[in-house]
Amino acid sequence: MTTKTMRFQLKGLQEPARILIDRWGIPHIKAGRKADLFFAQGFNVARDRLWQIDLWRKRGLGILAADFGPGYLAQDQAARLFVFRGDMAAEWRSYAEDAQEICTAFVGGINAFIGTIERGESLLPPEFTLMGTRPHRWAPEDVARIRSHGITANAQSEVARAVLLSAGQDAADRLRQERLPDLAPDNPGGLDLAQIPGQIIDLLRLASAPVTFARERLAARLEEAWRWSCFDDFGVTRDNRPEGSNSWAVHGKRTATGRAILASDPHRVLSLPSIRYLAHLSCPGIEAIGAGEPCLPGISIGHNERIAFGLTIFDADQEDLYVCETDAHDPRRYRAGAGFERMMERVERFEVKNAPAQEQTHYFTRHGPVVFTDAIRNIAIALRSVWAEPGAAPYLASLSTMRAGNFAEFDQALARWKTPSVNKTYADVDGHIAWTPAGYVPRRKGWSGMLPVPGAGGFDWNGHLGREEMPRLIDPDEGFVATANEFNLPPDWDHAGKPVGFEWTEGARAERIRDVLGQTITHGLADSQKLQTDIRSLAALRLQRALAPLQPHEEEARQARLLLLDWNAEMQADGAAAGLFGLWWLKHLRPAVIQASAPGLGGHRDLVGNGHADAILSVLESAPDRMTAVLEASLLSAWREALSLLGPEPAQWRWGRIHQMLFRHPVAAIAEEGFSVGPYEMGGDGSTPMHTSPRIADWRVTAGASVRLVMDVGDWDNSLCINTPGQSGDPASPHFADLATTWAKGDYVPLLFSPAAVEAAAETLIELDPE
Numbered sequence: 001m002t003t004k005t006m007r008f009q010l011k012g013l014q015e016p017a018r019i020l021i022d023r024w025g026i027p028h029i030k031a032g033r034k035a036d037l038f039f040a041q042g043f044n045v046a047r048d049r050l051w052q053i054d055l056w057r058k059r060g061l062g063i064l065a066a067d068f069g070p071g072y073l074a075q076d077q078a079a080r081l082f083v084f085r086g087d088m089a090a091e092w093r094s095y096a097e098d099a100q101e102i103c104t105a106f107v108g109g110i111n112a113f114i115g116t117i118e119r120g121e122s123l124l125p126p127e128f129t130l131m132g133t134r135p136h137r138w139a140p141e142d143v144a145r146i147r148s149h150g151i152t153a154n155a156q157s158e159v160a161r162a163v164l165l166s167a168g169q170d171a172a173d174r175l176r177q178e179r180l181p182d183l184a185p186d187n188p189g190g191l192d193l194a195q196i197p198g199q200i201i202d203l204l205r206l207a208s209a210p211v212t213f214a215r216e217r218l219a220a221r222l223e224e225a226w227r228w229s230c231f232d233d234f235g236v237t238r239d240n241r242p243e244g245s246n247s248w249a250v251h252g253k254r255t256a257t258g259r260a261i262l263a264s265d266p267h268r269v270l271s272l273p274s275i276r277y278l279a280h281l282s283c284p285g286i287e288a289i290g291a292g293e294p295c296l297p298g299i300s301i302g303h304n305e306r307i308a309f310g311l312t313i314f315d316a317d318q319e320d321l322y323v324c325e326t327d328a329h330d331p332r333r334y335r336a337g338a339g340f341e342r343m344m345e346r347v348e349r350f351e352v353k354n355a356p357a358q359e360q361t362h363y364f365t366r367h368g369p370v371v372f373t374d375a376i377r378n379i380a381i382a383l384r385s386v387w388a389e390p391g392a393a394p395y396l397a398s399l400s401t402m403r404a405g406n407f408a409e410f411d412q413a414l415a416r417w418k419t420p421s422v423n424k425t426y427a428d429v430d431g432h433i434a435w436t437p438a439g440y441v442p443r444r445k446g447w448s449g450m451l452p453v454p455g456a457g458g459f460d461w462n463g464h465l466g467r468e469e470m471p472r473l474i475d476p477d478e479g480f481v482a483t484a485n486e487f488n489l490p491p492d493w494d495h496a497g498k499p500v501g502f503e504w505t506e507g508a509r510a511e512r513i514r515d516v517l518g519q520t521i522t523h524g525l526a527d528s529q530k531l532q533t534d535i536r537s538l539a540a541l542r543l544q545r546a547l548a549p550l551q552p553h554e555e556e557a558r559q560a561r562l563l564l565l566d567w568n569a570e571m572q573a574d575g576a577a578a579g580l581f582g583l584w585w586l587k588h589l590r591p592a593v594i595q596a597s598a599p600g601l602g603g604h605r606d607l608v609g610n611g612h613a614d615a616i617l618s619v620l621e622s623a624p625d626r627m628t629a630v631l632e633a634s635l636l637s638a639w640r641e642a643l644s645l646l647g648p649e650p651a652q653w654r655w656g657r658i659h660q661m662l663f664r665h666p667v668a669a670i671a672e673e674g675f676s677v678g679p680y681e682m683g684g685d686g687s688t689p690m691h692t693s694p695r696i697a698d699w700r701v702t703a704g705a706s707v708r709l710v711m712d713v714g715d716w717d718n719s720l721c722i723n724t725p726g727q728s729g730d731p732a733s734p735h736f737a738d739l740a741t742t743w744a745k746g747d748y749v750p751l752l753f754s755p756a757a758v759e760a761a762a763e764t765l766i767e768l769d770p771e
Contacts, residue, residue: 250480
């Protein structure tokens with residue numbers, strides 16, 4: 001029963017719509033017409049997340065400096081380089097036949113809520129007052145033109161590999177990123193890899209970086225703008241991403257009810273508010289609930305009346321760098337075949353707060369935007385990315401997938417999905433489960449994509465792999481499908497003829513998930529909840545085997561060894577061995593293995609970061625005698641740091657004493673109070689199914705489950721979910737942080753679907769009427 005009612009009369013709405021907000025802050029949006037439904041979705045997300053989506057738009061379009069000053073100019077320039085500028089008619093058709101209509105309605109709802117603020121009917125979110133800015137109105141194209149919030153690969157890795165190989169550091173590159181299958185990187189064009197500068201990575205990262213605030217940056221003068229052209233806010237070293245995700249579907253023959261269960265928990269950088277938003281959409285022809293990105297219409301992870309769908313990132317290579325020879329007499333001409341072509345030029349104007357407007361000329365080859373030029377060597381390096389393809393706005397193809405009614409329709413809808421490349425998990429009320437990857441996979445003929453290639457010709461993309469070429473697994477005998485970003489192409493995949501990618505996330509989470517699912521005879525919702533919050537470290541189990549024969553010389557190292565061996569490899573927040581292991585594995589052992597295996601890195605050390613977990617473990621396991629000294633020395637140094645960080649009594653050590661999650665709003669750095677939630681002591685680490693990657697500089701957890709869903713396919717009201725820290729981005733809302741403790745404990749709330757259940761749990765009714 002609702003306890004509060006709000007009413008708005010809105011221009012642009014054709015017929016009445018309503019929004020029921022349940023006790024967990026989840027909106028259940030109902031309309032009689034499709035356009036009104038998505039209008040109401042836009043209105044509602046602006047009601048809860050206006051500052052977040054306004055900042056997302058300004059970052060993606062490269063217009064931050066107009067609000068925040070010269071300290072944001074370099075970020076604007078980088079972002080503007082990758083905004084989609086192609087044919088919008090083809091763009092709209094790529095997502096769904098009615099995508100333009102839906103996005104027009106969605107931004108109409110956002111703009112309508114901004115109108116209520118201007119009329120005094122709604123309050124301006126406090127961040128705007130704090131920062132002295134105002135929300136901007138949206139155009140429908142804004143939803144689709146911004147690409148840089150998506151996850152794509154592997155241009156940054158191509159640069160890192162080129163720099164390392166040119167320095168004779170193949171061993172270091174293998175530690176930086178495991179190659180699966182293990183192929184030597186080809187250089188089919190015979191490029192001088194020393195031409196590839198590491199600074200390209202800074203530009204690519206800046207283009208997709210989150211927005212941060214600091215008093216010094218906000219006070220920057222125009223001549224200081226360059227100082228914010230390279231920064232690392234989340235402790236991620238170059239190309240080592242902290243993200244990961246889990247998803248699985250269990251067939252009804254393996255469950256107590258006979259119904260399938262689908263679970264999905266996408267892991268991303270944790271933020272305040274969350275990058276995900278839960279919503280329920282209802283109108284004739286559409287009945288869907290789940291999570292999506294607040295800035296987009298639709299649902300990307302969840303269910304409709306017949307099917308459930310989840311996702312994880314599938315690490316396809318969707319980017320390539322092209323090294324173009326430029327005309328020594330005219331650097332704006334580049335070789336194409338036997339002749340030269342002129343680069344396309346585009347002069348971009350950037351408004352800058354408290355400074356004159358600035359202009360920058362962006363250059364484009366037929367491959368894509370130019371990201372580096374060298375007038376002495378007569379080269380220009382351009383990026384070919386899926387971002388430049390029509391239909392590559394991340395997740396927007398969910399407008400089609402969320403409306404499928406069976407796997408054939410779902411599979412057909414996935415032909416529209418280009419970014420990010422994902423593993424899709426599927427289950428339906430007819431009892432079927434499935435897995436298949438989706439996304440634009442360039443067709444490369446005779447080259448792998450692991451290194452930059454010449455831009456004159458011979459290495460162009462030849463279209464992309466079709467849906468019929470992508471693998472799929474339907475109703476497997478083992479009774480489940482599961483994915484966690486691992487290397488999961490079929491054993492007989494033709495990697496030479498159809499290269500997809502060679503850089504995958506470590507396999508520990510996937511292995512643990514498959515082990516648990518395989519051993520569970522009868523799977524229930526509680527089992528999926530437990531598995532999503534599982535903290536068993538397979539890396540710890542492997543290292544225990546490495547430690548078993550070790551006989552340290554130092555007493556402290558012997559104590560450390562015994563503590564780790566007498567442990568179940570569970571990364572408990574209150575665990576002493578977990579605390580020691582976290583320190584040892586992440587801060588001491590991994591860097592020590594890199595140093596021992598790839599000496600002489602010098603200034604290239606940052607490119608390797610903390611290495612790839614599986615690559616590090618493989619070195620330890622393949623050369624145990626050579627690594628004995630490394631194991632002992634790193635164990636000793638970790639023990640001594642644990643005494644400093646965790647306390648003088650090892651029996652009282654707790655991993656959660658340093659491994660904590662503090663949700664910080666972007667403006668928290670300059671606000672006096674009210675924009676942080678936590679901290680919460682956390683178990684797990686980056687290798688456990690409950691993925692909680694810390695920033696080693698201060699051990700703050702920076703990545704984890706942005707949302708968790710466990711769905712009972714067919715008896716939908718039994719389904720469970722959790723967002724964090726809350727659904728709302730407004731510090732004054734009761735739903736700003738009400739889910740944080742539940743999330744941190746590994747608990748869930750209902751994901752209600754039926755009208756009766758929704759009505760019973762509703763606390764607020766928002767009635768929307770046409771003006």
